Amino acid sequence: MKLWGGPSDSGCCSVADVEDARRVCQQLGIPHHVFNFTAEFEREVVGPYVAAHARATTPNPCIACNAHLKFDRFLQRARLLGFDAIVTGHHARVTWSGGVWQLRRGKDAAKDQSYVLYMLGQPELAQLRLPVGELTKQEVRRLAARIGLRTADKPDSQDVCFISKAGGRASFLAGRIPLGPGRLITATGDDLGPVDALELVTVGQRRGLGLTPHKRPERRYVVNVDLSNRTATLGALDDLMVRAVALRGLSWTERPLWPGSRVQAQLSAHGVPASGRWEGAGSSGAVVLDQRVRRVAAGQAVVLYAPDDAGDIVAGGGTAA
């Protein structure tokens, strides 16, 4: 897919990256076609990414891309053309057992990407193959080197594909929305100084605020962002801790969990899962954790797992309300 038409140095979307894919396909004897989905990508991924920042919520562009492009537009096109399945390089596993398809963590825990696939359901899982999920990243590279693929040593692609390392998030957004300054304040209203671009500040953030660094326990974290008042409230870690996370827009890989079900909740892309239980019905509810966790920024994805020796199973997920 050609998704992003602008500059790219993430290792994913530039013409050079397409060339790598084309050459690998040549080596493997696979016909290579490129589909132009740039309009959908702009509408479903980039637009919402920008809008989320303008509203002080946290966007998930990779999740939006999976939901709207990879496993929607692209999968529909594949079905239309009569293909049996699509294959991606996600480190995750799809298994079949007891009459259902399961989405599980990949074998390489450090590289697991099941978190970004939480929105898939039975129809999508039935037509998805994830061949590298059973391998560690090291094993993948070794295999690639053994069959002589030119990409065996290519660095891992990083971060958001349409944000360049050079300019970063700030210069990308500055071109699309007005980024304005704000004030950092405490809960009691004390002014702690200015911050350049309030739209780039996230709940839970500690660094990059221009404050003199403190050692624990005096470290300060952003506990709230108020765009209308142009303030970001800072507090102690304790002020960030919560016992439950409200979720909406839930999707389930098989069927909704019963209220009271035990879960492992992963609260960010690379976060350590927290154990708790699901209290909700259908498409909204809350995860009540056994131990307090840091508040999850609104818009951030939370994925619920059922632990399993053969690879933790993704029950479903949603976004923090």
Place this chain on the structure above:
Amino acid sequence: MGLWLVDRFGNPSGSHSVARAARQAIDEARDTIAEVLGTAPGDVVFTGSGTEAANLAVLGRTRSAPGPIVVSAIEHHAVLNAARAAARWCDVPIRVVGVGRDGTVDLDALGAALDRTVSLVSVQLVNNEVGTLQPLSDVARLVRRRAPGAVLHTDAVQAVAWYDVGQLGAGADMVSISAHKFGGPQGVGALAFRRSVTLEPLVYGGPQERARRAGTHNVAGIVGMAVALAAVTRDRAAFCTRTGRLRDRLVAGLLAGIPATYETAPGAPKAPGHCHLLIDGVESEALLVLLDAAGVAASAGSACASGAMEPSHVLLAMGSSPEVALGALRLTLGHDSTDADVDAALRVVPAAVAQLRAGRYSEPVEAR
């Protein structure tokens, strides 16, 4: 061509006998090309491609005599992008002249864009996507009258295979051609002049091509181009009749076999090898994958650097919406095309369109 790559491999710029033989070969090639295009031999510059010839015309003229550039909206990107570069480089405006729904230049709009300050006008002879023949003699007349100081370039790359460019392009001051479009090799083209035009070169170096394009000649390519041009000129009438008949059968068959399908610019004068359709309710990107798998080579818009399809600027200029433009299908016929090829296309294309329109769903695969 092989001869000039092996046994008689020589640099025409040299002074020994091998060089002289190579020199003679390209001189004779030059004579042939000049005769076919209706110019004097001294007025043919060999280039590495039709694109380079168009670039030399557009950039060369504008850099030598800066002034407004006038182009049609449906020019090939070789002309459009060279014009954009020339405009940036020389800080001059570009005036883009629209086309009608029939895919030909809007002469009224052209007249309005011309004035005494214009330095270069570039209007193609045949459009490469839709195949429509442009009214070049009317264009030339307008340019003489309204922009007497301007030089008229015509991109004849698509036209050479089908038309007598010497005659149809008689009003143009510069004509660009590309060998591989008329049965010659890739990697060689030419720019021919009908009157003396000062051009700033693109490639500097030795004195080849009267200092208009430096670099050792692609002798084999140039010889190949001339041989192909002579052959296509000799066989043109028969080739056009045969190909036109195949094309007409293909168009009629596809229009009959696929509901809600329209010929682009029906009734407009078109090159005999072009079949261009607009198909409702399918995305040509998907259609091309199915056709490729069935052995039918087709195209739709132009490809960008990554190989993904962009909606055709030609169709957009002709008034198509982007959605309609994404349902375009172009099939071209050439020397090797046969009735069997047309039969195959008439089987494959309707079936592929039907599959896409049915939105056929693949049943989920059970566990292995």
